[in-house]
Amino acid sequence: MALPRAGWARTASDPLRVWVNADKGHEGLRRVALAYTQRTGRPVVVEHFEQAVDRFEAAMRDGGASGPDIWIWPHDRIGDWIQRGWIAPVRPGEAVRSDIVQVAWDGFTLGGQVWGYPLSVEAVALVYNKALVDRPPSSFEEVLTLHEKLKPKGIRALGWETGSPYFTWPLMAAGGAYVFQRRIDGSYDPRDTGIHHPGAVRAGQYLQQLMAAGVIPQGGLSYSEAEADMRDGLQAMWITGPWAWEGLAAAGIDFGVAPLPTLGGRPARPFVGVLGAMVVQASPHRAWAVDFIENHLLRPESLHTINADKPLGVPASRRMFWRLYADARVRASMEAIYAGRPMPSNPEMTWFWQHLSAALREINAGRPPREALEAAAAQIRALAVQGRPVASR
Incomplete structure (x- = not known):
């Protein structure tokens, strides 16, 4: 040390x-x-x-x-x-x-x-505009139905920073994905990553389905874009955390907070x-x-x-x-x-942020999720096997 x-x-x-x-x-x-x-x-x-x-x-x-x-x-x-x-x-x-x-x-x-x-x-949850959503959906699959209802008014059902591992991870973890396997003493095994788990692949496919339906713009959303659309009443729901409450209240949005919906019948698991x-x-x-x-x-x-x-x-x-x-x-x-x-706190999280961010950018751009996630997982495993020193974030 x-x-x-x-x-x-x-x-x-x-x-x-x-x-x-x-x-x-x-x-x-x-x-x-x-x-x-x-x-x-x-x-x-x-x-x-x-x-x-x-x-x-x-x-x-x-x-x-x-x-x-x-x-x-x-x-x-x-x-x-x-x-x-x-x-x-x-x-x-x-x-x-x-x-x-x-x-x-x-x-x-x-x-x-x-x-x-x-x-x-703190963890991200589903923040919803009460003027646009009476009852927040209990499953992500219901978001598509809600979007069809809101689309004639020029309103999207949902938004979040889709290229960010932090905000997209809850959907991936719902299906069983894990960052690194945790040992009994609380440490993590950097050689055992599950970011390419079938559940993570399904989440990537769902994200692309949202883009195809117009719920998420093609190419994805940034944090500032999702926030602006929420404040302007052009987006009904937002995956975000308590730090965003003050800004929404200042913008005059009467909002509620609900746990994240399920995906594939399994609960979303935020960091x-x-x-x-x-x-x-x-x-x-x-x-x-x-x-x-x-x-x-x-x-x-x-x-x-x-x-x-x-x-x-x-x-x-x-x-x-x-x-x-x-x-x-x-x-x-x-x-x-x-x-x-x-959220894992081991130094190798640097690799997770770097390589999953790159994979999510590719998924947002249309690359098949399985290919993008398997490539990212392989890069992380290779770094761990080589014993590469981890740069400070």
Whole structure:
């Protein structure tokens, strides 16, 4: 395991530093930090950045002295950061462990150890315009019927970023596709990929069927195109996540959220992303960081403060979830999460994103799905067998 360069210049008298991306509830997090300081006398500084992950990785490559003690980011890159020695394993207390849903812990578990404290969980679901859809379809096959009903009005039934593995994966996983086989200790076997599984092929064929019917434009959709059509009332449903709710509400769309429909009679299985607080390996404040997270940040009142600033989506905390239970959108999102599976976090995910993205572009352009997916799987297996080093994303 690589270790940070020597020369950590900060001392135990420095404040605890928390970094978070600018799109999260950083103002709420600042209020939480202030309350902790007032209670304990220990200063906590919250800093937020656009493209915070780039800044975090640059700070870590430089030894970490300019970086945070606590780093808040989704779990999907922890495999690389663990390998580089940038984040520390943690041993959550029993009260914290029992309050947080298991799927969230699964996301932050790798190699038999836990690498972060989950704050929220998210997965894509079916967001629908209530003015256009009375009852969301229970199967993807029903989408074609709904489209025929809406087509005379110049409205498409459904859209999503069709070239993105993240948004298209739930349809592929419905039929049994898997990214990498997971071992019992939570690690993954990069030589065993199932992106070319017959279920994934059927999903690719269904996507091309939607294009042939005009539900999806020929060549596919980008995220911005799907979002614009949804906001403009030209698209009735959208496969997206809780981060899109605020924009739809601002556009005056009365929307509902439902679990993704089935495909071929089997439930769609989205990636579950887990936003969590990680403790930096080289921090001089590791014990202090754990105290702040376990005994203050994860309390329902603290999570409520952050959520009031910017919605967390679905909280990982059971106690916080029950506070939000009256919100039908949160309930539906939790259903989507329980149907999904944690996004793999091993470094080889770089290969998955690269080669499945290329395969989906080809499928969008009309290449037979089986050919495109088998070629992508063969490339991933070849890289794993060769033991190729994995570049940081």
